[in-house]
Amino acid sequence: QGAQKFSGIIEDCCCDYETVNRLNEEVLSPSLQDLVRTPFFRYFKVKLWCDCPFWPDDGMCRLRDCSVCECPDNEFPEALKKPLQHTLSSNDLVCQGENPEAAVDRTIDTKSFRGWTEVDNPWTNDDETDNAEMTYVNLLLNPERYTGYTGPSARRIWEAIYSENCPKYLSGESCPEKKILYKLISGLHSSISIHIAAGYLLDEATNTWGQNLTLMYDRVLKYPDRVRNLYFTSLFVLRAVTKAASFLDQADYETGNPVEDLKTQSLMRQLLYNPKLQAACPIPFDEAKLWKGGNGPDLIQEIQTQFKNISAIMDCVGCEKCRLWGKLQVLGLGTALKILFSVNGQELPLQILKVQRNEVIALMNLLHRLSESIKFVHETESAVEKNLGKH
């Protein structure tokens, strides 16, 4: 089985695969790996308990840390209220294969969450200002990896996302606006699958974790589109980060630990104004080309509504750790969409952009996830190529 080698310009973007692989290896991956370990970036504020509004009767709330939802029935689109088509067994609902350390640890670091303006994100469903319902999670203690969450419950989530909220566009579709949401979600899905493959429980009896390359091939590498969408999503998010550079540079990263906080600031600066990045891929994605036609405002409204639904569906993810990373990454994408499509302009002036602390945390952690996925894909491609050369 061979992985396809990708080359040329990434569709609808402004840089090519080779450049992205090189920049990822030399700049993005090393900076982001350090950045997400800093106290500012490792605590994520999240509403974790289950209040799935779409499938109230499937018993999902038997899972740990879930509670039964009594959301008003009239708030959500009819299409999303379809009853479950599969019969669930209780085995489908639990995270199998987890070791006890992997349970979500809600380490509260009150120091990390002070200050910053509180603004709701128009692209997401959770009210980001609703502190009373939020809990704090140390992301370093909860790596995104295999949890054993599979079967009808997991499949139904992806099905609802794709079929109701971001249907695959027809081949030959040339309008980039119509492709964006599907490509972003598919790229995120690829990244989630790659993290499952990169951190797989190889032997339950001995609790041995490692890489599962067959799974990575079967779920992602076998489908060139899924790999392309991963690169697209990464450049889209990177563009949001560079567009918000002046905001992110000036932001308050204080957590009460001056040495660490200075390091956070300096890592951020190294990434935002990296000369290699600026020379080789200054505008990773050109959002200014979009929404130009007369129906631009309607299209943008449509994808905002669809994205909000996807964000609401995250409450239905029946495994707590998957829900944590699902919510974080969807908030990260929502923040990228907010940065790129709420305000026009090449660089955003400080006073215009209103981004919450938690949104910045989600955005940078998402970019880190995507960067690690690209690294893993590229390393696998190179290893396959080397092997083929030997035969």
Ligand code: FAD
């Ligand atoms: P799935 O990944 O469930 O895919 C379902 C269908 O979607 C496929 O059959 C295919 O038709 C289509 N598809 C797959 N990939 C793509 C793509 N990239 N682009 C377009 N279409 C695609 N499991 C864990 O072990 N750890 C986690 O951290 C984790 N996090 C999750 C987070 C979320 C938000 C969700 C919804 C699920 C998560 N899961 C996690 C479950 C995991 O994603 C899979 O659903 C599960 O492993 C079963 O995989 P599968 O092979 O049935 O295919």
